[in-house]
Amino acid sequence: MQIGINATHLRLPKTATEDEVLLEWQLEVNENSSVHGLIVQLPLDSIHKIDTEKVTNAVAPEKDVDGLTSINAGKLSRGDLGDCFIPCTPNGCMELIRQTGKYNKYHHLTVHFLFNSNSDIVISRSCVPKPIDRLAREVGLLSDEVELYGKTKAKVQLHIIKRLQKQPDGKYVVVTGITPTPLGEGKSTTTIGLVQALGAHMKLNVFACVRQPSQGPTFGIKGGAAGGGYSQVIPMEEFNLHLTGDIHAITAANNLVAAAIDARIFHESTQSDKALYNRLVPLSGEQRKFSPIQINRLKKLGIEKTDPSALTDEEITRFARLDIDPSSITWQRVLDTNDRFLRKITIGQSPTEKGYTREAQFDITVASEIMAVLALTSSLEDMRQRLAKMVVATSCSGEPITTEDLGVSGALTVLMKDAIKPNLMQTLEGTPVFVHAGPFANIAHGNSSILADKIALRLVGPEGFVVTEAGFGADIGMEKFFNIKCRYSGLRPHVVVLVATVRALKMHGGGPTVTAGMPLPKEYVEENLELLEKGCSNMRKQIENAQHFGVPVVVAVNAFKTDTEAELDLICDMAKAAGAFDAVRCFHWAEGGAGAVALGQAVQRACEAPSNFKFLYDLDLPIADKIRIIAQKIYGADDIQLLPDAQHKVELYTKQGFGSLPICMAKTHLSLSHEADKKGVPRGFILPIRDIRASVGAGFLYPLVGTMPTIPGLPTRPCFYDIDLDPETDQVNGLF
C-alpha cells in the first residue's frame, strides 16, 4: 500500500512507517469518545493489493454508528456510503465521523494524506472535497435550505434564519492584522488555519466566513486568494473564478443602473415634459397606470395621487424630469477585469446619442456600492430597501437622485435574489466555510457578509466558533468591522486575532522596501532582532486600536521558514507586554490545522475573558468629528484637514440628511498614516481629506484620503500566461 502521507500532519516523525501511521489512527479512533466511525477511501489501484484486514482491525466494532459507516476498505473504496457517492481518489483520504458540540450534529472532519508540495493548486486539487450536500447535512442544514451549485458549492436559503431564530449564537472571532507589506501577511491563511484547528483538531463546531475574491487580480498580478499551503478553501479554482455568480450578478445590476442614468438624461434632453410623461406612464388598453415604483417616487415628491390623469402640469414636470446634473454623477460602470484603459473614458460618441457625450470611468466590480449593500444587508426586504435608496447623482436643484427615482430598484433586487444567499464551501480539512460578498476595503468596508456570519453563528451553537476576516490592517478593516459591520448587524465580537509576521515588523522597524515580484532583501531572510524590536511599535499600536473597542486581542505570529526562534519569541513577548491576551506562533501554512492548535486554544481561552465592547464614535456627531476621532485615535494623527471638496460635501450630505451615517475611511493600507511609505507608527501628521462620497444604500460616507485606484491594470506578463486547462483531466493548471 503506497499512500502518500504527510506525517507532520499527523504529528508523527517524518520517518513513520505505514504501520506506525495506522497505529496512531487506531489510538485516535478507538480512544476518542467523540469519534463514532471511520470512512476510508483508498487509491483505486490499491484495492486488490491492500491489506484490508489491517485497516478493518484497526477500528473497534462499537465505532460503527447509525449505519453511516462500516469499516470495509473494499466496499468503501467503491464509494458506497448510503446514497452519498464518494469517488475513489489517486491520493486516498480518511474521515472520522464525530459527534461534536451539544447540538447532536455530526461533523465529518476529513484528514487528507498529502504529499508535501509547495504549490497551492497542487495541494488544493490533491484533496477530493467531500460532496457539498454531505457537508451541508453535517453542519445541520436541511435539504430544502440548500441549493447545490455543482458538487463543491452550495447556496443556503435565507429562510433558515427563521428556523434557527431561537438558537443561541456561537463565539464570534475576527481576524485582522498589523500594517502589512504589499505581499500580505496571511490573514486569510490564518483564518482558515484557525478554523481547521478548532474544527478538525479541537473537535468544536466551526465556520469560517470569508470574502469572495475579485476575479480580475486572479489573471493579473496577485493570483488566487483562497488561503495558502495547507490552510485553503477548496477547490481553489472554484473559489477564485465564478463561484456561484454573485459578482457577475453585481456587474449586471450595477451596469443596469449606469445605463439607466445615461439613457434617462438622454431621453429627458430630447423630449418635452408631456411626451416624457406619456411614455413613462403609457396608455395600456384604455387607461394609464403608475407602476408601484412610480408611486414611490410620487410619495417622495409629496404628491399623494394614484390616478395619472389627476396630476397638474407642474406635478407632471416634477415627476417626469429627474433633471440630473451630469457633473454630479457618482455612479460608475464596473467590470470584474483588470482593464486599465477604462479608468477614464468618454462615452456617448455614437451619432445615435446625438452629441450627449461625457467623461466616465469603470471600476472593478467589487468596488460597486451594490457589493457593499450585499455585505451589509440583513434580509431580502432590507436589501430591497437599500438597493432603492442608493444615491447616484444630484439634480440640478440639489436633490439626491436615487435608483428608486430611476425606476430600477425592483429589477436590481431581482438580479440580486440569488446573490444574497451565502455560499457554502469547505477547507482542506473538511470544515465548513461561507464565502459571501467581497467589498473593496478602501472605498467600502472590506468585510464579508453579515448574513453569512449570522447564519454561521446560529449553526455552530454556543460552544462553537465563527471566524471572520476583516480586510487590510486593523486600522482599516477592523475599525470598519466594529464601527460599520457590527453596528448594522448588532453582533458583538468575542476576540480579535491580530496576525503579525517577522517580515512586516522588520519593515516597520526600518527594513528596506518590500516589492511584489522582487526577491526579499537579506534583512528579511536573516535574523535581525534589532529591526524587529523597533518594528513591533506597529503591532503595539494595532493592539491598542483593538483595545479601544474593548475586545481581547490574541496575536497570531504567522511563522515563515526563515524566521528564527529568537525572532518568534521576541514578537510574542512584545505582544504580551503590549496588553495582548496572548500571543502564539502558528504553522498552519505548512501543517494545516495542526499547526494552529495553540492559536485555537488561546482563542478559546480569550473568549472566556471579560470583554466590554463599545463603538469608537456616536453616529449623531457631526461628520468632521467622526472622521477626526478615527484619525486621532486609530491612525495617531494630530488632526484632520478638510479640503474644499470635502468641506462642500460635509455641507451637502448634512443638508441632504445623510450626516448620521457611519464613516468608511478610504486610506492606504500600507501605513497608519495617509502616506504609504511612512512605516511603524507615524506621528505629528495632519490627515488631509480630499473629498467625501456617500454610499447611502450600503449606509456609510467614505472620505477620500488621497486618490484610490478603483480598477487595477494588467502587467507586461499577467498571471494568465501560466493558466490553462488540461482537456484530458479537466484540471486547471497555473492558478496559485
Add this chain to the structure above:
Amino acid sequence: MQIGINATHLRLPKTATEDEVLLEWQLEVNENSSVHGLIVQLPLDSIHKIDTEKVTNAVAPEKDVDGLTSINAGKLSRGDLGDCFIPCTPNGCMELIRQTGKYNKYHHLTVHFLFNSNSDIVISRSCVPKPIDRLAREVGLLSDEVELYGKTKAKVQLHIIKRLQKQPDGKYVVVTGITPTPLGEGKSTTTIGLVQALGAHMKLNVFACVRQPSQGPTFGIKGGAAGGGYSQVIPMEEFNLHLTGDIHAITAANNLVAAAIDARIFHESTQSDKALYNRLVPLSGEQRKFSPIQINRLKKLGIEKTDPSALTDEEITRFARLDIDPSSITWQRVLDTNDRFLRKITIGQSPTEKGYTREAQFDITVASEIMAVLALTSSLEDMRQRLAKMVVATSCSGEPITTEDLGVSGALTVLMKDAIKPNLMQTLEGTPVFVHAGPFANIAHGNSSILADKIALRLVGPEGFVVTEAGFGADIGMEKFFNIKCRYSGLRPHVVVLVATVRALKMHGGGPTVTAGMPLPKEYVEENLELLEKGCSNMRKQIENAQHFGVPVVVAVNAFKTDTEAELDLICDMAKAAGAFDAVRCFHWAEGGAGAVALGQAVQRACEAPSNFKFLYDLDLPIADKIRIIAQKIYGADDIQLLPDAQHKVELYTKQGFGSLPICMAKTHLSLSHEADKKGVPRGFILPIRDIRASVGAGFLYPLVGTMPTIPGLPTRPCFYDIDLDPETDQVNGLF
C-alpha cells in the same frame, strides 16, 4: 375539490365537470399500456376536503410500478416520493409515469391543471417544476453526469458523450420561420409547443434545444424569451436571468482579451525589446522558462527553440513585439446590458495610460465571438483550440494577431470550463430542454449549441426527437444552421418546421407597417384573404430555400385568436401547393402541447420521408462566390457588390489563409433583401457588401450588409419599471 382545470388541455369540453375529468384520466391511465403509474399533487387546503377514494379508485392496481408510485392523495400531497421531495402547490398537478421509447427509460410527463391566464409569468410560476435531478434521471442521465444549479437547473458533464458513443441518434428537427414582423412569429413558442406535443402527448422521447437569451433586453424593450402562453420553458425568470452564468463567463473571458490587447500595446509602447522580453520571460530562481503558451507562439513564428537564452536579438524582437496596429483591432469589449452610451467611446484617458487613447465600443455579450465559439464547439479540446485562434487584430506588417499570441488562450478556456456544459431545464409540461449558447443571429450564426444537440440526439434514441431552433427567418437562421452549424457538427437534419403567421404574411402582401409597442392596424385583426394570398409569396420563397438543402418542410401555422378559418386554410393550401410536405395549424400558445399534436404527427411522418441533404456551397470556392451563391439562391438578388473595404478584406483574409471558412451573412432579418422595408419577395436588387469581418475561432467570415446594431439601448420607460421581487414570497413580478 376545487382544482382549476384547463379543460381544453385535456381535450374535454370546457364545461366538463370534475367527474368527467376524472373519468378521462381513468381511461387514459388504465387503458394506455405505456402508463405505469400516477402521482397526484393536490392543493394543500384540499387534503381534508377531497374525496380521496375517488382518485384512488380511478386507477387500476397494476399501474403501481417499481415502488415509484402509489395512489394515495393524502400521502402524496405531503410530497412523499422516495427521496424526492415534491412540494404541495396552490394549483395541484398530476403526473403519469410512462415507459417510453425502446431504451427502458421512464419519462414522467407532468400535466398541469391550470387556470386560464394571459400573463406568461403567471402561467410559468403557477406550475411547480419537477426537481431537476429527477428530470435528469428520467431522461437517462447518471448522477455523476449532472451538476445541479439550484432546484430547477442543472449542467450536464461532457463525459456523457463517451458513454453514449455507440447510441444511435434520434430525429433532428429544426424550427425556422418566414420573414418575420418586428414582433416575432413564435418560433420559440412553436419549438416548445412541438416538444410538448411529441413528449407529453405522443409519448415519444424528446428534447428541445434552445438558445439562452441575452439579459439586456429583459430589462429593456423585449421582455423575456422563454416561449409563451402554455408553451414555455420554466421557471421563466431563471431562464431569462443569470441561468447558470454562461453569458457572464463569456463577458469575463471576452473582456480579459480586450484588457490584454490594450495593456499589451501600452507595455510595448513604453518599453525596449529587451525590457519587454525580460518581463515576458522573467527569471524564476536561477533560470528563465517559456510558458507552454509562449512555446506555441514561438512555433507560429517558426522559432524552434525552448531555451529563452538561445534566442537571437532579432528573434527576441519578433517574439516580444506583437506590434498590433491599433486601427485594425476588431475585438470589442462586451456587457450583457442595453447601454447605448457605450456604442462608441474613447478609452485610455487617465493620465496613468500616458496618452494612449483610442476609439472603441462595447457590444452586447451575445455578440462576442466567444459565444459563437461556445455554440460551435464539439469538445473541451476543440474549444481550447478555437479560443486560441481567435484573431483580434492585425500587426503593422499584416500578420493576424491571435489570443494565443496574447498568451490569454488558456485563461479563456479556464473561464469557459463550466459554460461548455449544456443546461438542463424543462417545459411547462415537464419535458426536457437544453438551454445552451445564444449567439447573435446577424454578426454570428444565431443557433444554439452543437454540444446540446448532440447529447440530446443520443439521449432520445432513434425513435426520439430533438427539436432545435434557428434564429431569425429561414433565409438567415436556417441557412446558417445548414451551412455553418451542420457543417461543423456533421449532423443531418430530418425535417424543417417553417413557422408562418397570418399577421406576417399579410404584411408581406402589402399590409401596413407593424411596429413593436403600437396597436396592430385593422388589416391584421380582420379577415383579409387578398393581402394574405399575396403575402404567401414570402412563405413560398422560404419553402424553396429549405428545399435547396434537400430537407422536407412542414409549415406550422401559428394561429392567433383573430385569425379566421378561411385564412388558416388558405395558408395551409398555399404551403402544400408550394411543395411543403405538410402544413398544419397550431394552437400551442393557448393549449400547450395538446394544441400542437397535429404538428407533431406531421413532423413524425415527414421524418420518414426521403431526404437528400446537401450544402449550398463548397468551402473551397472563393469568398465572393460563396457570398454570391447565398445572395442569389436564398435572397433572390441579381448579384452582389463588394464595396472597397469588403474587397480589401477578401484579399486580406485570402492571403491570411481564412478564405475557406463558411460565410455568415450579417443582414437584416426583416426582409429577404438588405432593405428592411422591402417585404414579400424583393427582386432585381444588387446586395451591397459593406465590409467583411472574420471570426476565425468560431470559424466563419461575416460580410456586413449595412450597419448592424451590436448593443441595444434603453427606451424612456424600460421594462424594469414593472419588475420587482416580492420579499414575502420570493416571487418575481413583472417579467413577461
